[in-house]
Amino acid sequence: MTSTKFNVDARRVLATAVSGFVASCVLASGIAAAEEWGTIKGRFLYGGDAPTPAEIKADKDVEVCGKHKLLQEELVVGADKGVANVVVFVRDKDVKVHPDAAAEAKATKVVLDNKGCVFSPHVLVVHTGQPLIIKNSDTVGHNSNVATIKNPPSNSLIPAGGESSIPFANEEAIPAQVTCNIHPWMKAWVVVRPNPYATVSAADGSFEIKNVPAGEVELQLWHEKAGYIGEISVGGKSEKIAKGRRKVKVEAAGTNLGEMVLAPSIFQK
Amino acid sequence: MKRFSHVAFLPIAVLAAACLLSAGCGKTSSASYRLNMVEATKQRLTSDQERQVATVLLAMFGTPDDPVALPETGLDEAKLRLASGPVRSDIVGRKNGLYREHCAHCHGVTGDGMGPTAAFLNPYPRDYRPGVFKFKSTERADKPTHADLLRILRNGIAGTSMPSFALLSEPQIDALAEYVKYLSIRGETELALMRAYFELDDDAKGILPETREFLVDEMLTPVAEKWKSATAAQIVVPDMSADIDLTASIAKGRELFYGDKANCVKCHGVTGLGDGQANDYDDWNKAIVEINKEVKGGLIKTGETSTSGMSAEEAAEHRQQVAWLGKFSHVLDGDALTPRTIPPRNLRRGVYRGGRRPLDLYYRIHAGINGAPMPAAKGTVAPEDIWHIVNYVLSLPYEFDGELGADRPMVARDRF
Numbered sequence A: 001m002t003s004t005k006f007n008v009d010a011r012r013v014l015a016t017a018v019s020g021f022v023a024s025c026v027l028a029s030g031i032a033a034a035e036e037w038g039t040i041k042g043r044f045l046y047g048g049d050a051p052t053p054a055e056i057k058a059d060k061d062v063e064v065c066g067k068h069k070l071l072q073e074e075l076v077v078g079a080d081k082g083v084a085n086v087v088v089f090v091r092d093k094d095v096k097v098h099p100d101a102a103a104e105a106k107a108t109k110v111v112l113d114n115k116g117c118v119f120s121p122h123v124l125v126v127h128t129g130q131p132l133i134i135k136n137s138d139t140v141g142h143n144s145n146v147a148t149i150k151n152p153p154s155n156s157l158i159p160a161g162g163e164s165s166i167p168f169a170n171e172e173a174i175p176a177q178v179t180c181n182i183h184p185w186m187k188a189w190v191v192v193r194p195n196p197y198a199t200v201s202a203a204d205g206s207f208e209i210k211n212v213p214a215g216e217v218e219l220q221l222w223h224e225k226a227g228y229i230g231e232i233s234v235g236g237k238s239e240k241i242a243k244g245r246r247k248v249k250v251e252a253a254g255t256n257l258g259e260m261v262l263a264p265s266i267f268q269k
Numbered sequence B: 001m002k003r004f005s006h007v008a009f010l011p012i013a014v015l016a017a018a019c020l021l022s023a024g025c026g027k028t029s030s031a032s033y034r035l036n037m038v039e040a041t042k043q044r045l046t047s048d049q050e051r052q053v054a055t056v057l058l059a060m061f062g063t064p065d066d067p068v069a070l071p072e073t074g075l076d077e078a079k080l081r082l083a084s085g086p087v088r089s090d091i092v093g094r095k096n097g098l099y100r101e102h103c104a105h106c107h108g109v110t111g112d113g114m115g116p117t118a119a120f121l122n123p124y125p126r127d128y129r130p131g132v133f134k135f136k137s138t139e140r141a142d143k144p145t146h147a148d149l150l151r152i153l154r155n156g157i158a159g160t161s162m163p164s165f166a167l168l169s170e171p172q173i174d175a176l177a178e179y180v181k182y183l184s185i186r187g188e189t190e191l192a193l194m195r196a197y198f199e200l201d202d203d204a205k206g207i208l209p210e211t212r213e214f215l216v217d218e219m220l221t222p223v224a225e226k227w228k229s230a231t232a233a234q235i236v237v238p239d240m241s242a243d244i245d246l247t248a249s250i251a252k253g254r255e256l257f258y259g260d261k262a263n264c265v266k267c268h269g270v271t272g273l274g275d276g277q278a279n280d281y282d283d284w285n286k287a288i289v290e291i292n293k294e295v296k297g298g299l300i301k302t303g304e305t306s307t308s309g310m311s312a313e314e315a316a317e318h319r320q321q322v323a324w325l326g327k328f329s330h331v332l333d334g335d336a337l338t339p340r341t342i343p344p345r346n347l348r349r350g351v352y353r354g355g356r357r358p359l360d361l362y363y364r365i366h367a368g369i370n371g372a373p374m375p376a377a378k379g380t381v382a383p384e385d386i387w388h389i390v391n392y393v394l395s396l397p398y399e400f401d402g403e404l405g406a407d408r409p410m411v412a413r414d415r416f
Helices: A010-029 A099-107 B006-021 B037-042 B047-061 B077-083 B098-102 B146-155 B170-199 B212-228 B246-258 B283-304 B312-335 B358-367 B383-398
Strands: A037-046 A087-090 A110-115 A118-120 A123-127 A132-136 A142-147 A154-158 A163-166 A176-179 A187-193 A198-200 A206-213 A215-223 A231-234 A237-240 A245-250 A255-262
Touching: A037 A245, A087 A123, A087 A187, A087 A206, A099 A206, A110 A123, A110 A142, A123 A198, A132 A142, A132 A154, A154 A163, A187 A198, A198 A206, A206 A215, A245 A255, B037 B047, B037 B170, B037 B283, B037 B312, B047 B170, B047 B212, B077 B098, B077 B170, B098 B170, B146 B170, B170 B212, B246 B383, B283 B312, B358 B383
Parallel strands: A037 A255, A110 A132, A123 A187
Antiparallel strands: A037 A206, A087 A198, A087 A215, A110 A118, A132 A163, A142 A154, A142 A176, A176 A187, A215 A245, A231 A237, A231 A255
């Protein structure tokens, strides 16, 4: 019988429960550490010739959407080979949050706009407790179908000039897709994290996460086409990172992860 | 059952379940649930992980012949017993095995919407496992109430293969509704378990913790709670104003139908024949469409890749990918139906799947249709305006020919 691991007895269950309780007490009392904070920086580069994004032909609301040049945004690589829209976040569940980071996140209004018949931005980050404002700057009506798994999924009409606010109570293990059922080419991704330590790489592939507690944290890297990124190459050396998880040491003076090259093959799924 | 110590029950049941699974405990030829292989393969679960999910589910939910309802599910085991098992009469002559008699041939023993007749029906029967239901009185993301399920069972779903079961007795319909909830809670818990592997920390070594805290409190309870709170999530519908002028209301509704705010016209079409946005999928089919695309793309890519220049490590990875794709295309053959697009409803026919009462149409417009592309008008369209749209939609089958100009065929039914 291959089931030794199923032979859980009540004592083990109890022991786990008790130790879990003790652990949470210790955590709640606060471990005095991480009074120092640092910034994590880095840049993602494409390890090949920048692909030309395909053009999308608007076949709905042509009189409005047809006016815009619509490009496929699944993989956006700049002329300088920077890879945009790579999601980077701190995975550690109990990471200590700097008061400034918390305050900044609280003051920031996260907006997903329906503009020019595309979602803008294409990938965005919210953290639990921070509502997502979906608005429509177009002259045509849209709807925003938010396919979350751990939060109630929603699909609201967003008329021209309209606005809708979506709260998130729980974090999402994978970024949630946002689509418009009226204009099927429209697609965006919402990353829902339990803390403000998450960002999306800019057009030049660079990213920065400020005020992370000094010490070791685990980053997780995700991209729409690649999923959780399984392989990066730093300084010509390839590095396998299972499920996109990579431990980094955060220095108070700042941590620069340098240029991380992403092989074209990871985007060919 | 309720007398069982909460801490002790689960591990013992897991043990018993492991025993049943491993055959040799003397129990043979009983009906069993199918594992959600599409999700298991999507999550790249190992066979050990698949076995763990099956074992845990067996412990928490029992078998199709012998269902278990933990107190956290809020389900009534006596009702489940009436609905489950093979078709038979019990000692007092009461019919048992109602689900297998009336439902399983379409919805499947597991409630996966993949019974033997499923492939021949259009639309396909509902797969209960994602816990998504369309025709209900609650807000979009919420579960249907028990009364909603009873109504569907009694009335059937017009325009689909779902018949009315009004000839069954009240306790029988009640038992079936309870059993649908049970299958749905089981299926959604299965999905939660399968997705939980991905989030495990590395030191968990790919095994879910078999503790009551994790399995019941973290996996099962959140699913069950959504069913318990369904009644509280019912949509509050203001009465249609009593002195409403129907002609004026229909005119107003028509304006809203074509207007930019409600935007009904985009999908239901200029003619109302449901010929606007017609190439979209519902959530059940969309999931398969996306997987099909990934597997097909992967098979083409791996087929073109030569292994000759690869390092041993790369070659091993390549072999693994080829094996996974092979497994997935095999799983799709047996565990998924060919995806179909979902046409928006033809509003000229007077057939309303979720019920034909004005109230039913109000629910559909207010909350949208969960799992389908239909969005919610809630918050965008005022309640009295929703009533105007309801009145307009209900007038559509009777609108004069030619009202919309030459674009509209003279007889709507000719098109279908």
